[in-house]
Amino acid sequence: MSRDDSPPTGVRVVDVRLHLLSRQVLDVDGEPVTTVDDLELVAADAPEDGRRDAVPGEPAEVGAILTGPVLLTRLLGGRPPASRWEPVPWSDVGHVGTAIELTVQADSLDVHWTEDWLREHVVGRIPGGRHDPEEES
Amino acid sequence: MKRLLGVALGILTAIGGFVDIGDLVTNAVVGSRFGLSLVWVVVVGVVGICLFASMSGRVAAVSGRATFEIIRERLGPRAAGANLAASFAINLLTLTAEVGGIALALHLASSVEPRLWIPVAAFAVWLVLWRVKFQVMENVAGLLGLLLVGFGVALFLLGPDWGELLRQAVPPSPPATEHVATYWYYAVALFGAAMTPYEVFFFSSGAVEEGWTAKDLAQNRVNVLVGFPLGGLLSVAIAACAAVVLLPAGIEVSSLSQIVLPVAEAGGTLLLALVIVGIVAATFGAALETALSSGYTLAQYLGWSWGKFRRPARAARFHVTMVVALLLAVAILMTSVDPVAVTEMSVVFSAVALPLTYVPILLVANDPEYMGEHVNGRATNALGMVYLVIVVAAAVAAIPLMIATGAGS
Amino acid sequence: MRTPARSGTIADVGRRARITRSGAVLGHVLVLAVALATTAGCTVSRQEPGQATAAVADALAQAGSAVETTRLTVRLLDADRVTTPVADAAVLDQVRVLEESTSALTTLVPPDDVSSAQRDAGLVAVADATREVVAARAWVAREAGGDLSEAGAVPLTASELQADLARAADDLDTALALAGGA
Numbered sequence: 053m054s055r056d057d058s059p060p061t062g063v064r065v066v067d068v069r070l071h072l073l074s075r076q077v078l079d080v081d082g083e084p085v086t087t088v089d090d091l092e093l094v095a096a097d098a099p100e101d102g103r104r105d106a107v108p109g110e111p112a113e114v115g116a117i118l119t120g121p122v123l124l125t126r127l128l129g130g131r132p133p134a135s136r137w138e139p140v141p142w143s144d145v146g147h148v149g150t151a152i153e154l155t156v157q158a159d160s161l162d163v164h165w166t167e168d169w170l171r172e173h174v175v176g177r178i179p180g181g182r183h184d185p186e187e188e189s
Numbered sequence: 190m191k192r193l194l195g196v197a198l199g200i201l202t203a204i205g206g207f208v209d210i211g212d213l214v215t216n217a218v219v220g221s222r223f224g225l226s227l228v229w230v231v232v233v234g235v236v237g238i239c240l241f242a243s244m245s246g247r248v249a250a251v252s253g254r255a256t257f258e259i260i261r262e263r264l265g266p267r268a269a270g271a272n273l274a275a276s277f278a279i280n281l282l283t284l285t286a287e288v289g290g291i292a293l294a295l296h297l298a299s300s301v302e303p304r305l306w307i308p309v310a311a312f313a314v315w316l317v318l319w320r321v322k323f324q325v326m327e328n329v330a331g332l333l334g335l336l337l338v339g340f341g342v343a344l345f346l347l348g349p350d351w352g353e354l355l356r357q358a359v360p361p362s363p364p365a366t367e368h369v370a371t372y373w374y375y376a377v378a379l380f381g382a383a384m385t386p387y388e389v390f391f392f393s394s395g396a397v398e399e400g401w402t403a404k405d406l407a408q409n410r411v412n413v414l415v416g417f418p419l420g421g422l423l424s425v426a427i428a429a430c431a432a433v434v435l436l437p438a439g440i441e442v443s444s445l446s447q448i449v450l451p452v453a454e455a456g457g458t459l460l461l462a463l464v465i466v467g468i469v470a471a472t473f474g475a476a477l478e479t480a481l482s483s484g485y486t487l488a489q490y491l492g493w494s495w496g497k498f499r500r501p502a503r504a505a506r507f508h509v510t511m512v513v514a515l516l517l518a519v520a521i522l523m524t525s526v527d528p529v530a531v532t533e534m535s536v537v538f539s540a541v542a543l544p545l546t547y548v549p550i551l552l553v554a555n556d557p558e559y560m561g562e563h564v565n566g567r568a569t570n571a572l573g574m575v576y577l578v579i580v581v582a583a584a585v586a587a588i589p590l591m592i593a594t595g596a597g598s
Numbered sequence: 599m600r601t602p603a604r605s606g607t608i609a610d611v612g613r614r615a616r617i618t619r620s621g622a623v624l625g626h627v628l629v630l631a632v633a634l635a636t637t638a639g640c641t642v643s644r645q646e647p648g649q650a651t652a653a654v655a656d657a658l659a660q661a662g663s664a665v666e667t668t669r670l671t672v673r674l675l676d677a678d679r680v681t682t683p684v685a686d687a688a689v690l691d692q693v694r695v696l697e698e699s700t701s702a703l704t705t706l707v708p709p710d711d712v713s714s715a716q717r718d719a720g721l722v723a724v725a726d727a728t729r730e731v732v733a734a735r736a737w738v739a740r741e742a743g744g745d746l747s748e749a750g751a752v753p754l755t756a757s758e759l760q761a762d763l764a765r766a767a768d769d770l771d772t773a774l775a776l777a778g779g780a
Contacts, residue, residue, distance in 0.1 A: 444695075454679060
């Protein structure tokens, strides 16, 4: 699946619609990051220095998991500009199961500014907002 | 020994957590108007919720995926979005009913006006969600909810004519004064009260909260298969109390204060006080569960980080969602709408919304990709298909019956 | 380009499309249902003579239930089997029920003389019942220790109050029989 690897033996066929879209994405600690709202497709034979858009009829591969405003356009149609994408590079994906597991931590990704904003400005400021409920209080 | 204690605790909390304001009001209303002639619906509902809850618990334990994650995966963003809108709205209605129920019960305990209790109750719910450990929350609410056994005690103290009660129940013989459509309207309402969708959101997400794995399936099955039927017995006791005391006097239940009068008649002030504490606990527990469910559904659809087991700051949007849902519930109640009327609405709409969660769970419970060797067995699937028909029939019939009977009047 | 390629079989794509469509339809149906349900509760005045009589009977049955609840509450409080907050709440709830019955009757437009007479008899009976239930609430308040002993209209004993309530219940029954109810 990854651009950096040659296809492994015992290839597993993954249906993009059935197995990737709308799947839960978990970070390396099992914390939910997002749901796969859409995918970025890039040309399979991208040059070293950068990626190239996929061309119809030629081999393509998944470049990144997209989230954020893409959900709205998937519901209503249209497409947000690339600057509004909130991508998770496919190279960070470790395993595709009943959820997509990443090899990095959620905080290292720049995909959920609403969560960060609410954490810093609302929830984190209420007394007990950073208290671990599983500890004895 | 510790294991046995765990099993006992699980069963007890399942009993205490079974009854919420919907069961309480609907069973009392039905008992006061139809005697025990609708008890068969409680039986059907209890078997249904056992099937449904054990299935969603199994899916959550084996695949690690909670209900709404699965709904989105299976239906795609659009259909799941429509499903989310409907489920969230009905869950909000149930939350409103539960918070109103806490306020009404506290009114009975204190004679302070319900409108003053509503914000207090909502704040207390939030505080528990914010601060208290998931399992402590579950166990305390469930065990205190067990005080509703007082309805069963009251029934025995009343010393009813058991033969007459049985005659009402089998074969079901509704009073001649009630219209057939009204009978079926309340049948649907009772079914919706027993099988509220929030119980499934809560059950499957709770399994993830408590970190269940395939190893915990046996415990899960015992909790459900023993706890829920005993909880259903509580429902029947509530209906029977109303059937014994209120029905002969020509009293139609329209408020919480009427529901507890048979208990006072049978057991005096002490039993009455215990039952009122039980009602506060049961509605409070259900308010916690519905508030959590509002966070669960939205967070799971959008893939947010969720769960009470995380620090609130690590699930910020989840916690904000619950606060917003609670504030909306308070706002609705502050329009001085009657919480009992909200409850009656919420159970009927629960029946309408049931297929939206039931069908995806049934599909996934049969999908080896999620479930591996734990897919539904043949017997479970046969029962699952029977309930598919019942659930869809109830959902389709609910709204026409509501209109035809003027909401049961 | 980032179009998610149409992978999977055609049937798969079609199935998804169908599911999506039925979901959207379901959404519309739900919205419609909520709208209908909210308006369904507003049918107070009924036009057919039979329906008007049925509406009178409904309102009277409701009022009868309220009076019976009050009788039960008074009996329980007199026997010290119920706490005063519960008794007060129970009677207060019945005052509200009687308000509902009254407004159901007053907003009714009787289409003929028969149902008009039934409505008038019902209004008198419900007004009488309301007076007795309100008196019962004052009695409950006095039992609770409220200082209402000098208030003139409050019956002094539970048995007096019970007799008044029983009479109100009988009047309601008579009016209900007139409207063809059980």
